[in-house]
């Protein structure tokens with residue numbers, strides 16, 4: 380069986396922990412991402428995302444647990460890095476090399492590059508590769524790292540908050556590149572706190588809080604599990620609808636006018652629909668929560 384066989388997860392962590400003094404940056408983290416998945420790794424500042432990624436890359440040694448890149452232990456960096464490309468949050472380049480020279484150097488480290496696609500990406504990201512890296516802005520340095528990673532045919536792309544310096548046009552290009560990578564069957568592990576980006580690109584997400592995974596779920600499941608906002612417009616005022624407040628999953632029932640009822644609903648809408656019974660409903664709106672609302676549900680005002 381080859382290292383990147385479809386039955387082997389693209390990345391796997393089992394019981395991974397890392398302490399810095401008294402800070403438990405990552406605690407007993409277990410997670411597997413199958414090949415071909417675009418996985419969003421979410422958490423606020425300090426939740427432990429970068430620490431996890433540094434352990435995956437063999438840059439940090441875990442206190443407990445093991446990580447694998449396909450079937451190669453992350454600590455075996457020379458073999459593991461043949462299967463992955465990485466974009467750090469903070470891209471440092473060699474200041475006296477041009478962008479193109481940096482790209483050539485990076486291409487020599489990874490598992491091989493598609494030069495035609497790389498040239499196409501330079502155009503799409505509007506990056507002038509003939510300038511010296513010291514003259515690049517933060518966003519341009521990030522573009523060099525993104526072009527280098529997307530142009531590889533590495534089966535796994537590990538991206539640590541890769542778009543913090545990009546403007547909206549470039550963010551659009553980034554999302555297109557993720558979709559192209561997924562179509563080619565590459566696996567993407569995307570750490571982010573840009574929830575719209577994760578919502579647009581990822582099929583499954585893991586939510587990290589104080590170093591622990593508090594949720595791992597598909598986006599659709601996550602929406603289903605969280606409260607939807609329901610608005611009921613009536614053709615005429617009705618009596619007896621206050622009983623909706625007692626149904627399981629219903630919270631925060633309020634009348635915003637004599638003919639408009641609003642509530643939050645967790646779970647299936649059947650009981651609410653039945654309870655509306657003979658009321659003369661003119662319009663019913665069920666709005667699923669955005670990833671941002673789900674995220675706020677997990678965190679509220681609590682620390683990371």
Ligand SMILES: Nc1ncnc2c1ncn2[C@@H]1O[C@H](COP(=O)(O)OP(=O)(O)OP(=O)(O)O)[C@@H](O)[C@H]1O
Nearest residue numbers: 399402403404422423424425426427428429430431
């Ligand atoms: N080298 C280190 N020494 C001491 N503490 C550290 C070190 N690296 C990380 N930490 C601490 O570990 C915790 C997790 O940090 P980490 O950088 O992994 O979080 P993060 O989720 O990537 O945050 P951000 O979104 O801000 O990048 C934080 O409390 C941080 O202060």
